[in-house]
Amino acid sequence: MKSMSINGKMMRGLVVASVFALGSVNAAFADGKVEVMHWWTSGGEANALSVLKDALKSDGIAWEDSAIAGGSGTNALQVLQARVASGNPPAAMQMHGQQIRSYSEEGLLGDLSEVAKAQNWDAVMAPELQAFAKYNGVYVGVPFNEHRHNWMWTSKKIIDRYGGKVPATWDDWFALADKMKADGVQPLAHGGQPWQEFMLWEDILISVGGPEFHKKALEKLDAESLEGDSMVKTFDMFRKVLGYADTNAANRDWNLATAMVIEDQAAFQFMGDWAKGEFSVAGKKANVDYVCSPAPGTEGTYVFLADFWGFFPVKDEAAKKAQSEMARLTMDPKVQTEFNIRKGSIPARIDIDPKAFDECGQAAIADRAAAAEKGNVLPSLAQNHAQSREVRGVFEDVITSFANNPAMTSAAAVAQLKSGLAGL
Structure with missing residues (x-):
C-alpha cells in the first residue's frame, strides 16, 4: 500500500480545524449512534466485526458503518485525513500502530484513562501493544486484536499428495x-x-538473517545491515519465490489468493492470520482442510501488528459515553475471545484462556509467549508498526519496483533503499 504522510505543520492545522468543528461530531452521538470508519470488508473481517457491533447494539448504541474497501487501509486513511482536515472526523477509526502514534502526537485523540484504569489495561494488555496504545503514559487507543504477520497457509489436500510434511525451510x-x-x-x-x-x-528477510537482522535493518535502520550481503540475499530470494506465482497474480486481492488455497487451486499462501477468518467463513477446519505454520525460516519469531480504535475528542456527554462503552467492550474478555476466534488473530489481552481457540489460535498464543521470552516479538514494517509511514514508504517503493521489474538487480534495489532513506 502507498504510505500516507502527514507532516507536523499540516497535522497541527488539522487539530485546529477539528476543534472548531466538534459540534458536528457531537450531533452524531446525541442519539446513541457511533460512526466507525474501517477497511474490513471481506467475509471473514465482516464476520468478526459483527461481534463488536452486536455488543454495542445490546447496550443501545447503534453502529454507523463507514467501511472503505482496500485491504491495506490506504483508501480509508486518505478519507480520514480529508475528514479531519474539514473538522468532521468519525467517532472511531481503525488504525495500525504508527498511524495511531502519529495522530496522538498531534493531540487529535481522546483520553481513555478512565476505561483503562477500570479494566486494568496495564496488567492485561500485551506489552508491545501498550507502546502504541499509550502516548506520554496516557491511553489514547485500544487494540482489539494482535495479528501474526509471518504465517504460511497450506492446502491439506495438496500437501497430503506429497507426503503431508509442510516445509520448514x-x-x-x-x-x-x-x-x-x-x-x-x-x-x-x-x-x-x-x-x-x-x-x-x-x-x-527474517529467514535470511534471523530476528536480529530484522531488529538492526528494519527497526534501527543500521547502515551496515541495510547495505550488507544479507539484504542482497533477501532480494535474491524474494525474486525466486515470486517466480512460483501464477501469471494472474498481479493486483489480486489477498482474500482471493486465500480462496485459491481454500479451493485447493494452490498449495501455499504467505499471509497474516486474517486469512484464517476466510477459512472459517468457508467452513474449513485447521489440520483437516488446511495447515497453518510459520513462514519458512521464521519459527521462533512472532511478527506482530494490531488494529486499534482511535477515538476523536467530543464534548457531548452522550457521545463520550458511547465512545467509552465501545472502548470498554473492545477489551471485554468475551468480545476479545469471540472476535479473535472469528478474525483469525489472537486477543490483545494476555489473560485469555487459549482453550477456546482452534489449533492455529492456540499455536499463535503459545508462539507469542515463547517469542516474548526471547525478545523475538517483532513489529511488522509492512503493516505499519516498525517505522514511520515515511520510512515504510521508501521500503515499499523499492520492493514494488523490484517485484515488477525483472531487470532490476538486488544490488540496485539495495542502493535505492540507501538513497531513499538518506533523502528523508
Whole structure:
C-alpha cells in the first residue's frame, strides 16, 4: 500500500480545524449512534466485526458503518485525513500502530484513562501493544486484536499428495514447489499488490538473517545491515519465490489468493492470520482442510501488528459515553475471545484462556509467549508498526519496483533503499 504522510505543520492545522468543528461530531452521538470508519470488508473481517457491533447494539448504541474497501487501509486513511482536515472526523477509526502514534502526537485523540484504569489495561494488555496504545503514559487507543504477520497457509489436500510434511525451510519449500510445478500443481497463491509483496519480502528477510537482522535493518535502520550481503540475499530470494506465482497474480486481492488455497487451486499462501477468518467463513477446519505454520525460516519469531480504535475528542456527554462503552467492550474478555476466534488473530489481552481457540489460535498464543521470552516479538514494517509511514514508504517503493521489474538487480534495489532513506 502507498504510505500516507502527514507532516507536523499540516497535522497541527488539522487539530485546529477539528476543534472548531466538534459540534458536528457531537450531533452524531446525541442519539446513541457511533460512526466507525474501517477497511474490513471481506467475509471473514465482516464476520468478526459483527461481534463488536452486536455488543454495542445490546447496550443501545447503534453502529454507523463507514467501511472503505482496500485491504491495506490506504483508501480509508486518505478519507480520514480529508475528514479531519474539514473538522468532521468519525467517532472511531481503525488504525495500525504508527498511524495511531502519529495522530496522538498531534493531540487529535481522546483520553481513555478512565476505561483503562477500570479494566486494568496495564496488567492485561500485551506489552508491545501498550507502546502504541499509550502516548506520554496516557491511553489514547485500544487494540482489539494482535495479528501474526509471518504465517504460511497450506492446502491439506495438496500437501497430503506429497507426503503431508509442510516445509520448514526455503530449501525444502523450493524443492517441493518444483515437484508441484512439474505435476501441473500451482505452488503459490499470491496477490501482486505492493503491501502483500512487502509482507512476503519481510518474511524472507527474517529467514535470511534471523530476528536480529530484522531488529538492526528494519527497526534501527543500521547502515551496515541495510547495505550488507544479507539484504542482497533477501532480494535474491524474494525474486525466486515470486517466480512460483501464477501469471494472474498481479493486483489480486489477498482474500482471493486465500480462496485459491481454500479451493485447493494452490498449495501455499504467505499471509497474516486474517486469512484464517476466510477459512472459517468457508467452513474449513485447521489440520483437516488446511495447515497453518510459520513462514519458512521464521519459527521462533512472532511478527506482530494490531488494529486499534482511535477515538476523536467530543464534548457531548452522550457521545463520550458511547465512545467509552465501545472502548470498554473492545477489551471485554468475551468480545476479545469471540472476535479473535472469528478474525483469525489472537486477543490483545494476555489473560485469555487459549482453550477456546482452534489449533492455529492456540499455536499463535503459545508462539507469542515463547517469542516474548526471547525478545523475538517483532513489529511488522509492512503493516505499519516498525517505522514511520515515511520510512515504510521508501521500503515499499523499492520492493514494488523490484517485484515488477525483472531487470532490476538486488544490488540496485539495495542502493535505492540507501538513497531513499538518506533523502528523508
